[in-house]
Amino acid sequence: MDVLNVDYMLGLVPVLLRYLPLTLQLAGIGMALALILACLFAVVRVLRIPVLNQLTILFISFFRGTPLLVQLFLFYYGLPQLVSALTVIDGITATIMGLTMHFSAYMAESIRAAIVGVDRSQTEAALSIGMTNGQLMRRIVLPQATRVALPTLMNYFIDMIKATSLAFTLGVTELMGATQKEASGSFLYFEAFIVAAIIYWIVVELLSKVQHYLEIRLNKAYSR
Amino acid sequence: MKTLLATMLMIVSLFASAPLLAQDNPLRVGMSGQYFPFTFVEQDQLKGFDVDIMNALAKEMGREIKYETANFSGLFGMLESGRIDTVANQITITEERQKAYIFSDPYVYDGAQVVVKKGNTEIQGVEDLKGKTVAVNLGSNFEDLLRELPYADEIDIKTYDSNLERDTALGRVDAFVMDRVSASQIIKEKPLPLALAGPTFSQITNAYPFRDTEAGRALRDEVNQALATLRDNGTLASISEKWFGTDITQP
Numbered sequence: 249m250d251v252l253n254v255d256y257m258l259g260l261v262p263v264l265l266r267y268l269p270l271t272l273q274l275a276g277i278g279m280a281l282a283l284i285l286a287c288l289f290a291v292v293r294v295l296r297i298p299v300l301n302q303l304t305i306l307f308i309s310f311f312r313g314t315p316l317l318v319q320l321f322l323f324y325y326g327l328p329q330l331v332s333a334l335t336v337i338d339g340i341t342a343t344i345m346g347l348t349m350h351f352s353a354y355m356a357e358s359i360r361a362a363i364v365g366v367d368r369s370q371t372e373a374a375l376s377i378g379m380t381n382g383q384l385m386r387r388i389v390l391p392q393a394t395r396v397a398l399p400t401l402m403n404y405f406i407d408m409i410k411a412t413s414l415a416f417t418l419g420v421t422e423l424m425g426a427t428q429k430e431a432s433g434s435f436l437y438f439e440a441f442i443v444a445a446i447i448y449w450i451v452v453e454l455l456s457k458v459q460h461y462l463e464i465r466l467n468k469a470y471s472r
Numbered sequence: 473m474k475t476l477l478a479t480m481l482m483i484v485s486l487f488a489s490a491p492l493l494a495q496d497n498p499l500r501v502g503m504s505g506q507y508f509p510f511t512f513v514e515q516d517q518l519k520g521f522d523v524d525i526m527n528a529l530a531k532e533m534g535r536e537i538k539y540e541t542a543n544f545s546g547l548f549g550m551l552e553s554g555r556i557d558t559v560a561n562q563i564t565i566t567e568e569r570q571k572a573y574i575f576s577d578p579y580v581y582d583g584a585q586v587v588v589k590k591g592n593t594e595i596q597g598v599e600d601l602k603g604k605t606v607a608v609n610l611g612s613n614f615e616d617l618l619r620e621l622p623y624a625d626e627i628d629i630k631t632y633d634s635n636l637e638r639d640t641a642l643g644r645v646d647a648f649v650m651d652r653v654s655a656s657q658i659i660k661e662k663p664l665p666l667a668l669a670g671p672t673f674s675q676i677t678n679a680y681p682f683r684d685t686e687a688g689r690a691l692r693d694e695v696n697q698a699l700a701t702l703r704d705n706g707t708l709a710s711i712s713e714k715w716f717g718t719d720i721t722q723p
Contacts, residue, residue, distance in 0.1 A: 259515065260515075263515055263516045266516065324549075324553075325546075325553060328553040329552075332554070335553050335554045335555055339542075416543060417542065417545075418546065419540050419541065419550060419555070421505075425541070426516070428506060428634055429506055429513035429541065430513050430514070430515075430516075431634075431635070432505070432506035432508060432512055432634050433513045433514045433519070434514065435638070435658075435663065435664055
């Protein structure tokens with residue numbers, strides 16, 4: 249075990265890459281849904297819509313206050329025990345549900361902070377020319393809040409990609425699951441996990457590039 | 473906001489979902505894929521003694537087979553919730569499990585074995601585990617075996633989902649407990665400095681668990697019939713010879 253088995257590592261790359269689409273799929277769908285949910289939560293919280301506001305606070309509290317793995321187990325193993333028809337929730341669905349709810353709770357708070365961060369004078373100006381609350385949010389507040397929230401949201405997306413590695417506990421073989429199984433067949437742990445680590449790393453680096461590009465685009469309107 | 477959403481949706485749409493192949497009523501078998509040499513993966517190929525036996529059984533029964541791999545600790549949960557029909561992962565028949573599931577006839581006879589890092593002469597058997605740190609697979613029967621020992625509270629039991637062999641070789645734990653044939657095979661074939669410590673300390677028999685329902689019972693009977701056929705025509709013995717060099721399918 250003194251020398252790295254490079255041949256084994258190279259042979260593993262194409263095998264593990266086959267599982268990358270699933271990892272990205274889980275995170276991509278999870279992120280899209282979490283964004284929608286988080287925006288709704290944030291708006292509810294900012295406008296203090298009665299009842300919904302209290303429910304949202306409760307939801308955020310629960311999903312921020314419990315580990316993601318516990319939530320995944322709840323959806324996947326727990327719910328079918330209460331309602332047996334819920335076995336239709338397969339591992340992939342349960343993972344996406346877990347990622348969506350868990351991360352939307354976090355994202356809601358950072359979007360809310362970004363919204364609240366838009367200067368009040370703008371809100372007053374918009375309302376004084378007769379905009380509705382919806383118009384105010386859509387046209388004035390959210391475009392500016394997006395710019396502020398983007399780096400944080402991208403961080404959550406990167407986190408989510410890495411969190412997909414928990415899916416193997418629900419029987420979904422994604423990148424990490426595939427790596428674990430290969431490693432336990434060959435007992436070459438270092439080789440297997442370093443290949444997986446490099447794949448994750450490259451993906452996250454590419455995403456950082458996307459973030460940079462988006463930031464430039466969103467800042468155009470504000471550059472002087 | 474729009475830009476962000478559009479970008480995200482674009483990323484998502486790049487990965488169109490893989491179509492799920494509709495199969496008519498395949499046998500859904502759960503395994504960890506992380507228990508050499510019973511179930512493991514090489515170059516994306518699921519291999520092992522349990523895989524070969526299951527494939528032979530399925531062929532005998534004329535059934536399609538669909539393997540679901542998950543961490544060992546999740547397998548019984550999947551069986552319970554009806555996501556798989558049985559578990560092929562060297563499952564030991566225990567009283568505890570018999571309360572919850574029905575078992576097929578045994579197809580492996582084996583023993584529990586203490587394994588240590590090579591050169592550790594301090595531990596010569598299960599009675600030397602007092603005051604030591606011992607690794608077992610989470611939710612495995614070996615965990616129960618250790619906890620049933622009269623001096624269990626003097627053993628620091630660490631549970632793992634996988635990789636306990638590595639941790640023992642690294643000296644993070646003093647020993648691990650596993651079945652004898654797997655341990656012997658790992659020592660023989662893999663580059664880990666491990667050694668068997670003493671004789672086996674508990675006989676174990678392995679079988680396939682099923683849900684205790686009408687469908688589960690019917691399936692168990694079907695599997696038992698196929699097992700008997702494969703036992704009689706020597707298939708079980710030859711698969712065992714291939715993996716272990718001995719026949720572990722006979723008492």
